[in-house]
Amino acid sequence: MAKRSDTQGRLDDAARAGWLYYVAGRTQDEIAAAMSISRQSAQRLVSLAVAERLIKVRLDHPIAACLELAEALRKKYGLRHSEVVPSDPAGVSSTVGIAEAAAAEIERWLKRPDPIIIAIGTGRTLKAAVDQLPPMECLQHRIVSLTGNIGPDGSAAYYNVIFSMADAIKARHFPMPLPVLCSSAAERETLHGQALVRSTLELGAQADVTFVGIGELGVDGPLCIDGFLGKEEMLDLVKSGAAGEICGWIYDREGQLLGNSINDRVASVPIPSREKSSVIGIALGRKKFAAISGALKGKIINGIITDEATAEQLLSV
Amino acid sequence: MAKRSDTQGRLDDAARAGWLYYVAGRTQDEIAAAMSISRQSAQRLVSLAVAERLIKVRLDHPIAACLELAEALRKKYGLRHSEVVPSDPAGVSSTVGIAEAAAAEIERWLKRPDPIIIAIGTGRTLKAAVDQLPPMECLQHRIVSLTGNIGPDGSAAYYNVIFSMADAIKARHFPMPLPVLCSSAAERETLHGQALVRSTLELGAQADVTFVGIGELGVDGPLCIDGFLGKEEMLDLVKSGAAGEICGWIYDREGQLLGNSINDRVASVPIPSREKSSVIGIALGRKKFAAISGALKGKIINGIITDEATAEQLLSV
DNA sequence: TGGGTTGATGAGTAATTGCCCACGAGCAAA
DNA sequence: TTTGCTCGTGGGCAATTACTCATCAACCCA
Numbered sequence: 001m002a003k004r005s006d007t008q009g010r011l012d013d014a015a016r017a018g019w020l021y022y023v024a025g026r027t028q029d030e031i032a033a034a035m036s037i038s039r040q041s042a043q044r045l046v047s048l049a050v051a052e053r054l055i056k057v058r059l060d061h062p063i064a065a066c067l068e069l070a071e072a073l074r075k076k077y078g079l080r081h082s083e084v085v086p087s088d089p090a091g092v093s094s095t096v097g098i099a100e101a102a103a104a105e106i107e108r109w110l111k112r113p114d115p116i117i118i119a120i121g122t123g124r125t126l127k128a129a130v131d132q133l134p135p136m137e138c139l140q141h142r143i144v145s146l147t148g149n150i151g152p153d154g155s156a157a158y159y160n161v162i163f164s165m166a167d168a169i170k171a172r173h174f175p176m177p178l179p180v181l182c183s184s185a186a187e188r189e190t191l192h193g194q195a196l197v198r199s200t201l202e203l204g205a206q207a208d209v210t211f212v213g214i215g216e217l218g219v220d221g222p223l224c225i226d227g228f229l230g231k232e233e234m235l236d237l238v239k240s241g242a243a244g245e246i247c248g249w250i251y252d253r254e255g256q257l258l259g260n261s262i263n264d265r266v267a268s269v270p271i272p273s274r275e276k277s278s279v280i281g282i283a284l285g286r287k288k289f290a291a292i293s294g295a296l297k298g299k300i301i302n303g304i305i306t307d308e309a310t311a312e313q314l315l316s317v
Numbered sequence: 318m319a320k321r322s323d324t325q326g327r328l329d330d331a332a333r334a335g336w337l338y339y340v341a342g343r344t345q346d347e348i349a350a351a352m353s354i355s356r357q358s359a360q361r362l363v364s365l366a367v368a369e370r371l372i373k374v375r376l377d378h379p380i381a382a383c384l385e386l387a388e389a390l391r392k393k394y395g396l397r398h399s400e401v402v403p404s405d406p407a408g409v410s411s412t413v414g415i416a417e418a419a420a421a422e423i424e425r426w427l428k429r430p431d432p433i434i435i436a437i438g439t440g441r442t443l444k445a446a447v448d449q450l451p452p453m454e455c456l457q458h459r460i461v462s463l464t465g466n467i468g469p470d471g472s473a474a475y476y477n478v479i480f481s482m483a484d485a486i487k488a489r490h491f492p493m494p495l496p497v498l499c500s501s502a503a504e505r506e507t508l509h510g511q512a513l514v515r516s517t518l519e520l521g522a523q524a525d526v527t528f529v530g531i532g533e534l535g536v537d538g539p540l541c542i543d544g545f546l547g548k549e550e551m552l553d554l555v556k557s558g559a560a561g562e563i564c565g566w567i568y569d570r571e572g573q574l575l576g577n578s579i580n581d582r583v584a585s586v587p588i589p590s591r592e593k594s595s596v597i598g599i600a601l602g603r604k605k606f607a608a609i610s611g612a613l614k615g616k617i618i619n620g621i622i623t624d625e626a627t628a629e630q631l632l633s634v
Numbered sequence: 635t636g637g638g639t640t641g642a643t644g645a646g647t648a649a650t651t652g653c654c655c656a657c658g659a660g661c662a663a664a
Numbered sequence: 665t666t667t668g669c670t671c672g673t674g675g676g677c678a679a680t681t682a683c684t685c686a687t688c689a690a691c692c693c694a
Contacts, residue, residue: 012378
């Protein structure tokens with residue numbers, strides 16, 4: 001055979017080896033024999049063919065596009081976890097698909113035999129996800145709520161998800177016996193000093209994985225709808241740059257928590273460490289774009305479960 | 318989570334696993350961890366994805382030797398289209414490689430935005446090629462079968478390729494509601510007079526591109542195997558100089574249709590014009606040499622997709 | 635001419651993958 | 665309800681593949 005040093009000939013051989021390996025399905029030994037080279041050389045040619053992208057692999061399934069988007073999101077924002085579900089073209093109902101996917105992910109964590117601490121935020125999407133969970137026995141785990149369970153009117157807050165979760169999952173649950181918003185920063189300090197609350201706070205800080213909804217701001221956002229904030233307060237917040245909220249913590253388009261705002265009165269557990277644990281946001285939709293984008297940019301979350309359309313939007317900026 | 322036993326969900330998982338393995342390049346262990354299943358299950362999903370043809374591998378590199386052969390073939394026989402794929406040295410299976418290449422060519426035509434008419438012949442190689450096609454929506458095109466879809470025993474002929482094609486490609490399909498061989502020339506005239514058949518005949522004559530398999534003659538050839546012809550008839554044909562058949566039309570070593578033969582009874586659409594359209598033959602193998610060579614010499618086809626070994630053989634005469 | 639650089643090679647070894655087996659859940663028929 | 669039957673599952677093992685290392689030939693430039 002001709003000199004092997006020329007690049008062209010080598011690529012040619014690589015193509016041939018790659019063809020035999022991937023298309024014809026032969027083993028590297030057979031290729032080596034067929035091309036009269038050593039098995040190691042055959043292996044090198046095959047991997048060269050891959051490295052030079054001579055081999056194109058295509059997956060014919062609707063999920064392929066979702067997986068590509070998920071991978072792109074993960075790279076762009078340095079995420080630990082990224083999942084994209086197909087968009088429902090006619091979908092007005094925003095939780096179709098994503099709820100199942102989120103439930104599947106929660107279930108994966110629940111199935112672990114080693115004991116872990118799971119923190120749960122709030123939100124309608126998260127609620128829909130938790131409602132998809134099958135009954136399970138997970139006595140080894142502990143589940144802690146990041147947000148208070150007392151609504152602005154004193155009743156139990158409906159979208160406090162931990163109660164829904166307790167219905168399906170047999171595990172130790174730790175709700176937050178607090179309002180969502182305190183009347184002042186001082187009151188928050190007092191409440192957080194209580195022994196019962198302290199232990200929940202500490203537990204939350206140790207969470208191995210956290211699932212949170214992402215709320216958009218505006219008079220139609222959950223904070224207003226559920227009566228935690230009045231319209232004027234909300235409009236002020238938006239004017240001062242607020243873009244979204246997670247567990248009541250309000251941040252701007254870059255994901256920076258707002259300073260002189262109601263953040264001082266939020267009674268929620270601080271969002272667990274994104275260095276040491278997974279904090280997975282569950283959200284989709286055009287309305288929530290600024291909120292999701294901000295959370296990702298500011299690394300308030302290091303995992304995302306969303307849909308195709310939202311993923312594309314997030315990647316286009 | 319939903320039932321894991323449903324086929325759809327399993328294929329979804331297979332697609333995921335296959336994507337992670339082939340596109341993202343993860344190991345099966347990583348896939349297993351990501352999907353919370355055992356490594357063995359991950360391996361099964363990956364091989365399921367392969368078995369279900371969700372994974373398509375294609376080699377994008379013009380191997381110099383193949384290109385030269387293709388060019389030489391094109392010149393020698395005045396072809397519009399010529400493609401040569403590497404030979405599998407140990408390959409007994411005759412369709413490996415050529416099927417992918419043929420599928421790629423068919424796909425190129427299907428991707429055209431302007432509406433065209435694609436005619437399809439018959440044969441095992443062509444069938445294998447069509448099976449490689451990814452699902453596509455091509456409502457602008459029309460696909461017409463050149464051969465009848467009723468076998469000698471009255472059943473649907475298995476190697477009538479248009480049905481396989483209809484599975485993958487969303488387009489208007491026109492099968493031929495006829496047997497492959499009529500009992501006499503007179504019967505053929507009668508059948509071809511039917512309105513339904515007439516329109517298919519006319520459509521076939523307008524085809525922009527035609528893909529046909531090339532069958533060798535002999536008692537092991539497809540015409541005998543599939544029961545269209547008896548052994549004695551076949552031996553007579555061979556004695557009278559028959560070298561190959563395309564869509565049932567039998568020709569000699571020079572590519573001239575045999576006169577006083579069963580050609581008068583073939584119900585197939587005449588092979589579309591080689592002046593105005595592309596007629597691409599797909600075949601390889603020593604056994605088929607005489608058939609391929611004749612088709613090329615007689616210009617029954619003006620395009621060929623074959624393999625290295627066959628190409629060399631064709632050039633050596 | 636000689637030293638440094640690049641890149642291919644083969645051997646050995648670790649990692650990964652494919653396959654077989656026995657087990658158990660789910661399901662349909664008896 | 666019980667009895668088979670099928671199918672998915674995980675464990676274990678052998679086959680296959682990927683990686684590392686030391687060596688060597690070719691090439692480049694002073």
